[in-house]
Amino acid sequence: MAIIIVRNNGPYRVHGPIVLQDHQGNEIPLPGEVFTLCRCGHSKTKPFCDGTHKVIGFSDVNPEPPPPAP
Numbered sequence: 001m002a003i004i005i006v007r008n009n010g011p012y013r014v015h016g017p018i019v020l021q022d023h024q025g026n027e028i029p030l031p032g033e034v035f036t037l038c039r040c041g042h043s044k045t046k047p048f049c050d051g052t053h054k055v056i057g058f059s060d061v062n063p064e065p066p067p068p069a070p
């Protein structure tokens with residue numbers, strides 16, 4: 001079973017056997033059974049995290065409150 005952990009102010013940490021595909025269904029080779037996926041959008045090695053989130057000060061705190069439910 002794969003486990004995906006949302007890191008505080010960081011990437012998605014993935015544990016376990018999975019298949020990762022690009023938008024065309026091509027398999028993306030994994031660096032191992034434990035790796036991180038970029039959540040900040042600034043990695044130079046997308047879809048993997050390269051640590052840039054630390055440099056840019058990525059925060060997963062949304063300063064805006066969510067819109068009211070309709």
Ligand code: FES
Pocket residue numbers: 010011012037038039040041042043044048049050051052053054
């Ligand atoms: S989350 Fe680490 S580089 Fe984007």
